[in-house]
Amino acid sequence: MRKEYGYGKYDNVITALQFERLLSSFGPTEGKVSRPSDGKKPKSIGWIQCVGSRSEQLGFPYCSRVCCMYATKEASIAKEANPDIDITIYYMDIRAYGKDFQQYYDHAKDLGVKYIRGRPSSVYENPDESITIKYKDTLTGKIEESTVDMLVLSTAIMPNKDNKRLGEALGVDVDENGFFKQDSLLTDPIQSTRDGIFLAGCIQGPKDIPDSVSMASGAAAKAVAPIKDREKHIGKEFPPERDVTNEKPKIGVFVCHCGKNVANYLDVEKVTEDAKKLPNVEYADHMMFVCSEDSCKKIKEMIQEKGLNRIIVAACSPRTHGGLFQDTLMEAGLNKYLFEMANIRNHCSWVHSDDWNAATDKAIKLVSASVAKARHLESLTEEEFSIYPSTLIIGGGVSGMKAALALAKMGIKSIIIEKESKLGGRLRHLHSMFPSDMKSEEIIDPLIKEITKNKLITVMLDSELEDLEGYIGNYKGKIKQKEMKKEIEFGTIIVATGFREIDLKGKYQYGKNKNIVSQTELETKLKNNDLKKPKNVVFINCAGAMDEERPYCCRVGCGVSIKNAKLLSQKFPKAKTYLLYRDMRVFGKEEEEYYSDVLKNYHVITIRYPGDKKPEVVLDKNNPKDGPVTIKVYDDLLKEEMTIPADLVALTVNTEGGAETEKLKNMLKVPVDAAGFFIETHAKIKPLDFSTSGIYMCGAAHYPKNLVDSIAQAEGAASRASIPISQEKMKGEGIVSEVNEDLCRGCGTCESACAYSAIEMKPHPRDPTRLVAEVNRALCKGCGSCAAACLNSAIEQKGYKSKQINVMITALIEQGAAK
Amino acid sequence: MKLLYYPGCTLKTSAKNLEKSAFAIMDALGHEMVEMEDWTCCGVASSLTDDDLMHHIAPLRNLIHVEDEGEDKIITLCDMCCNTLKQTNLRVKEKPDDLETLNSFMDQENDYNGTVKVIHFLEFLRDEVGFDVLKKKIKNPLRGMKIMSYYGCMLLRPREVSIDDAEEPTVMEELFTSIGAEVVDNPFKVECCGSYHTVEDKNLVSNRAYRITKFAVDRGSEAIVLSCPLCRFNLDVRGKEAEKLYNNYKQIPVYYYTQLIAVALGLDPKCCGFGDHAVDPVLLLKKKGVFEK
């Protein structure tokens, strides 16, 4: 760690990770922001970015990719909770490159987080243990000192020290920093240098959660491919289910000590004794660990011996242990939905550890509520449906092709539909790819060949999806191929429709002069040798990006402009190249290193311009269409207007989702954001899934991204799409919603309440003149939103019916009143 | 063991007291330090342009003469000399071609074989004597004295020739806490004193001296301890002049580390040449009772 920032010397200089712990409610301060030296709430906090990153000396040359956003997050959280704390972030470039990142950054600024462009030189401590930072505000040109109560360092992400040893043991190559190397960065980013060993997440370079999760899914797909033919794991066989419909409820209650976790804080014996007194309770006992094998055996024995038909476990959380106990029920011939859990640990003993009586009391109430509900539990069935064993891939760019190949490796059929007459997507128009300067043909041609050869992949060119019906496992699609129409069936769908450059609508004089081109056009010209020798080339980044109309960052633009600056300088060594940028967002390992390399070797002149003073392109009066142009730009660092004559201007145009996005959105019933990019279920946990089961996304359709990230996502999406298919049959949820068609008035409220598109309005089965809601049991996740929304109580969620909930509430109140 | 010593021009003129006190310490510790024969000026500022080999000749010549005397180590007292000799030594090690050119250029001299190690006297005390050994010989511990250490540039930068951590050096802190003083933290201890600007722009250097000293004075420091003759002049003389530029500012006395060690060892204060200082250094020592013991 750099010593000039006082880490290890001054108490109030901490790392971002330490700050993260301060924010955490499980951390040392239970989420209160306080100074390490005296525990007082700081009045001001500073962050220094790129500590040890982007450093050729005393650090690592690469960008750590995540710290700009985590610092912004930490600052926002601290600021939101404590608006009175003054917060400043010292940075060189804010790399808000990802989906919604720029908006998040703008939001932080709105909250009052201050951003100062300048890398501090050193810090010192004052007698009150505050820290003074010396820096140059490079945007005002002033040398300043500013004092904060606490300083946070956004330190570099480093590979594990043991990576070298691990690499040796695995027989794979490790780079000079200790990251694992890829076999071929641009064509196979998940493959290590050795067959059978795959890479996921930060082992290969710093990465954020979504990118790591995508890559991990891809790695999983690759890892199963070689073992796909092994006998499938067959689920446990259970004895036939006992029909309990006509039995009167016989409830068994098992109270858990959880070692000391429960028993040390409340009276488990009393809970058990009280449970025994409740109506319909046939048996109650308490055990040291209910989840142990012996205890489960005991539960099974008691089910047989006492003829129990409802089981309650009073212990921890159903999230973690529910499944285990449901299996126990099934092993004893009971339907698994005849089970109920009372959480007397997480919800009781842990949180009331200081009050034995109250905790005991609450546990008794929770158990009696569960008993009340258990009396009304019913056996539920899980629908089984078959899965059509093939995947439809929409879009035949690199992502679509890579997804198809990954599926084929797992033995799964796929159909690629591509609206153009050739495969390859955007890469067909590009010259070569950063960061390893591979020609784009060298990437797509072998892919296309492999696809055409592969019998499991069907390619339909000039094709578009016209209509879609069905649900996961059972889709039917109408495809229009030129004049022909075809109907095909498939089980899952991958959306890989990519992106396009936005329409600049004449901004920067685009379209008015032939020397002003977009980056894609420039690359096509380079590819076709269609450029005359320029003297002065100007690149303008962020054209149509990060403004009111389009508040987002295009993620690839900075890398692209650097690559093209290099290409031009190589081709025309005499030409002067200017790169006009707002923030240099060459994030991660490869891009940052590529960037500094290009700057140094090709003497590219970078000029930072402020977002509110966009560069101006002035046409030549005498020859506006073909003549040279003049660029006026305000140099944010020197704070002066510059005029650059240019005979070639390349605009790094912002991007948006494909042209057909709107149509697809309606057909697939999936969400799309304002920029036309598809929205995933959860940015971090499920970055490749739509909330509708069976549909996945990858590549630039999700958000602009470079090839490496696109391929990782494509292989990840293939992995996700293969899961239902390799299961052959799928079981739906038992807890689903059910419509009482006679009560339903067809208002459609539930249809829009359902996030999983599981409800559709259909004619009443006996009275086709009116519409009623119909639940698709394959799609319903049992979330209950519909039941809560329906004003007629016409739709109910099984397992959580109104009656079942009401009796619980009554039991809780009665128990309370009895006291 | 005989130890060879390279003085440089300043040690023979305005910094005689630094040299004398260092010799006195060596005596007291039982080491024999001998001035090398036939030394010349080191050239002072190390050459900073790649094509300029000329200015490496002077330092190299001195290194050759060390080899000529059959020695492989040379001790320096002046920070500038130490830095210049070290940088040239490093350059010829890293670029053997340059060494060849230089060797052929200096046809009156023997070729340099690159065997000499240049060390600063502070390094010698730390690495070869050891502060724990030194501590045992202390008669007048500097108890009660609050000092700030000052390193300046040449001991620490460039990093390749630094005698300690370039940002957070501790050698003087360790030395002086081991002989009884209390060292006040001062982040300005590694900042430039103004160097040769002292010739043409006195005020600039006075400002520097003020800025460097003030921080530690505010935190209770009563004295500055340093090692370089030019730093001594700038902080002492120009620092005293700063009193005219800043109201209520009083410059504190400046000592060479060798002077304070000599006093602590109970050596004759005459070797310290305290008369050459602008701010009276004796007063504080008396006040703290270091002298009486």
Next chain:
Amino acid sequence: MNKISDENVDVNALKLKKGDLVKEVEDLCGENLFGCYQCGTCSAGCPFVEDMDLSPDEVIRYVILDKKEVLNSKTIWLCAACYTCAERCPRDINITKIMEALRQIILRKNIDRTNLTDIPMEEKGSIPQLAFVCLFRKNVG
């Protein structure tokens, strides 16, 4: 906006060898100025920055942009070669050497910064010798 007030050196008369200032500087000091991220670290830590007309990072920017008036900047003469900037630059750029290269461009045309006869002599005895040698090395060609 022109921050540089000095006009000691007639920049055009210097007839730089290769036209571009940056090439000249890079040849002299062996540093690659284009690696600079304009982060300001060098300037924030420079002990003389308050007296400079251009801060060290601006000097680099001027050279890159081929603004030859940088040769008239006070900064290059105020730099005392303390190496603080070089020590802290995250991009491992030795600004100390760049400053020297800029001085050398002028000094090598036999344009001296300091006139030896102008040096006040009253303190000659007390100022350490090395200060004089150093001054001559920096300011006289």
